């Protein structure tokens with residue numbers, strides 16, 4: 001796991017939804033600490049959170065993209081113009097100079113929590 | 120805020136109706152401030168607010184096109200706008216403003232948006248006839264009139280701009296446009312001294328001189344010369360010969376218009392501008408606010424419009440009782456095209472930070488100067504120092520600023536630069552292959568990708584080795600915006616592969632080594648019902664945005680069922696996933712079906728009412744129906760339940776499926792018509808509605824050979840004859856228009872429908888992904904004759920099977936939207952936020968234009984609570 005997703009000393013975990021509110025290979029938008037965050041669940045039940053704002057489209061839409069894999073990297077294609085963003089680190093797979101912020105995610109007793117506040 | 124003690128509604132007086140004053144009023148209306156407050160605006164100029172940023176385009180487009188409020192009034196009756204009315208005094212004690220005509224007006228809150236005025240240095244002769252500034256439309260009109268006055272000997276007037284900054288160069292640009300010989304005189308040793316370093320400035324000078332502007336840097340003006348009659352004769356310079364000219368434009372900077380505030384005893388900043396706090400409230404008087412160029416938050420004024428807009432939003436929010444907004448500075452990065460030359464400057468452009476290093480690429484011949492300012496990256500997440508890791512601090516680009524969009528966001532992102540950061544500014548190496556088009560030819564104009572760029576991407580010896588169209592699109596962005604260039608892009612790549620003898624890969628994508636047709640066949644043969652089954656048996660990985668929608672389309676054609684049912688829902692492309700078309704700001708458009716373009720007055724009224732009640736933008740489409748734009752995702756079910764109740768159904772504007780069957784009025788009304796074209800168009804549209812296909816499908820029916828329905832520009836076109844119908848196939852509009860060709864003539868309606876069933880179903884089964892009927896027919900061996908063999912002559916004996924497949928489609932049809940409304944499971948996806956379903960996404964904002972809403976895109980995500988929520992309450 002890359003540094004951007006790691007839990008830090010000051011991480012606050014905010015409960016967002018229950019696991020059954022999100023089906024596999026789909027995203028939902030959530031409001032986390034005032035920010036629109038895109039929450040994804042992969043086919044293997046890994047959970048990821050990215051900022052919902054697509055830096056190419058300048059719109060809050062990433063949660064609505066198609067989720068898939070490139071090689072073994074899980075990614076979401078921005079629904080607007082299809083730029084692919086790796087779910088693990090938020091880096092655009094076609095243009096590594098662009099990255100969307102990521103947030104750590106954990107599941108506690110069926111509740112999905114997103115971490116804010118640290119790196 | 121509650122009504123005043125007297126019971127009167129509290130009143131906000133706005134002084135100045137420029138860009139920022141207008142934005143404040145718009146925000147006050149959008150956010151609902153006018154529900155409790157009256158707003159009175161006094162503007163000194165003759166015109167209502169206009170786009171000053173685009174001022175120079177006035178000569179081309181005229182004043183009307185620049186207006187920010189073309190109707191001249193705000194729709195909201197609570198806003199009163201007075202133009203040509205100057206405020207001349209403020210009585211803070213009595214909370215009244217005094218107008219030029221001596222009358223006064225009271226306020227509860229006073230918002231000053233008086234902007235800035237050009238600074239005219241105190242040189243002798245500055246008031247002579249022929250001296251101008253460059254700020255208002257009237258200034259430009261005056262300059263235009265002066266430019267039109269020939270000199271005594273009949274030759275063109277000459278002009279000098281004093282000041283070689285951003286605005287000075289704009290003014291020089293204007294003079295060039297007016298056909299005036301233009302000189303720029305700049306005191307500093309280079310142009311745009313605030314944004315550019317010496318080398319960048321020198322590169323810019325070379326570009327600008329090529330365009331016919333004479334540049335004089337490091338030169339001080341001493342006086343404007345008089346021709347003896349009170350008119351400008353030229354400009355005297357220190358240590359240099361005087362320049363002759365009839366026009367002098369001062370562009371030596373701007374000064375905030377803070378005189379009103381000074382006289383009223385409000386604190387102003389040392390270098391001018393009304394001193395305000397982070398909420399833009401005067402530090403002297405809590406009922407006075409200042410926004411835009413006249414304001415100086417923390418003592419600093421901002422000469423760009425974006426910070427002004429932010430200030431306007433914050434004041435509107437604060438007056439509504441919000442506590443979240445705070446103005447803490449603004450990004451002063453600049454990118455512009457000056458006289459056709461790209462110039463950008465961003466971040467720490469002068470490498471002032473400690474340990475900042477400069478990487479420079481310069482090519483004097485090509486007129487390029489690109490500089491990156493980089494600094495060492497801080498420690499990593501675990502606190503360990505990092506060697507040889509760099510972050511971007513700023514940069515300057517002259518001559519080619521195409522990388523600005525990539526570089527600018529890197530600054531302040533803290534992201535590590537790639538190992539060789541200089542590659543970010545080096546021009547890409549280009550293959551020298553000659554394939555019809557020259558390498559410089561721009562193949563994709565949306566993304567400015569040349570043929571050379573494409574070849575570089577596929578070049579076998581080079582770094583990038585894109586193997587197919589998908590990879591090339593991904594790596595060059597060619598074809599990713601409007602899509603109209605995809606065929607050309609594909610052609611260029613395939614030509615190249617052909618040239619070097621490489622087999623062209625026809626795989627759908629990295630997950631499937633199959634074409635769409637092969638995929639269609641394996642699904643049919645094995646009877647698969649889910650993506651997982653298919654990818655596990657015939658592919659790898661978990662799919663992508665190419666194969667998932669293709670599989671979804673294949674499954675829909677073969678099995679029917681709802682496109683949002685279970686796992687299939689996760690395969691749908693952007694628009695299908697929400698049964699609506701996504702728009703640039705993340706909202707959606709709604710298109711109810713209006714079969715054949717025929718609609719009753721009641722139907723029109725319902726659409727009008729729905730649009731009005733949800734505040735949607737409405738437009739008549741090119742497909743004879745009505746599109747309603749700007750619906751938030753969570754509003755779609757509400758909108759559709761109104762439409763469905765009134766008898767409307769999905770128009771499938773979002774699907775790769777039948778769109779419309781366009782009709783002309785036909786024999787019912789038209790004196791030439793020989794058949795009822797409207798009836799046939801409606802019947803065909805209702806027959807094929809909802810049919811999922813490789814690409815969208817369109818039809819048309821005309822009532823006679825005059826062809827008013829443009830049926831031959833459709834995938835299937837029907838034209839009435841005395842004896843029946845002529846059927847044409849394979850037409851389209853778009854980037855590569857094709858006229859449909861005659862498949863069969865003079866058939867009766869029943870035969871026509873049978874042939875159409877076969878034709879469409881054969882297309883659905885065998886065409887490639889995103890291939891419309893015209894290229895599909897071309898790709899078949901035998902072309903149109905092949906289609907005729909199969910459809911009319913039934914030489915493969917497929918006819919009955921194709922007809923049966925279509926019959927199943929017709930029987931299985933149901934309205935997707937109605938079904939969605941009846942299913943809580945599907946409806947549960949139509950929420951803005953999973954944990955705050957009723958909260959509108961604050962990232963979605965609108966302005967208005969021509970009396971309707973218009974989306975605004977935001978560069979950065981909005982954070983509720985810690986910065987300004989900019990959503991219009993709806």
Ligand code: SRM
Nearest residue numbers: 700708739740741742743744772778851852853854855891
């Ligand atoms: C709304 C409309 C423009 C308008 O304001 O009139 C429109 C809007 C769009 N067109 Fe169109 N087209 C519209 C009529 C047309 C027409 C005219 C016609 O149908 O008679 C054409 C040329 C005819 C044709 O298709 O052959 C047309 C040729 C295209 C093309 C190019 C197709 C091609 O084969 O080259 C695209 C791109 C594509 O589909 O890949 C496109 C794509 C689009 C999309 C769907 C782009 C997108 O994916 O967001 C636009 C979104 C619609 C929306 O948000 O609701 N639109 N488009 C028209 C909707 C018609 C309708 O009622 O459904």
Ligand SMILES: Cc1cc2nc3c(=O)[nH]c(=O)nc-3n(C[C@H](O)[C@H](O)[C@H](O)COP(=O)(O)OP(=O)(O)OC[C@H]3O[C@@H](n4cnc5c(N)ncnc54)[C@H](O)[C@@H]3O)c2cc1C
Nearest residue numbers: 135137138139162163171205206233234411412422423424
């Ligand atoms: C040629 C040109 C090019 C520019 N290019 C850019 C650019 O590329 N990017 C960018 O960000 N910015 C650019 N700007 C700057 C931008 O136009 C300003 O930042 C913006 O207009 C500021 O808005 P404002 O409302 O504060 O001031 P203004 O738009 O100047 O509005 C102030 C209004 O208040 C009126 N007023 C003043 N005093 C009174 C009074 N006492 N009573 C009544 N009314 C009064 C004035 O007449 C004026 O109409 C450009 C400016 C110019 C002139």
Ligand code: SF4
Nearest residue numbers: 783789792822823827
């Ligand atoms: S196509 Fe023919 S019938 Fe239809 S409107 Fe035109 S002239 Fe009249």
Ligand code: FES
Nearest residue numbers: 563565600601602
């Ligand atoms: S021209 Fe290439 S995407 Fe529009």
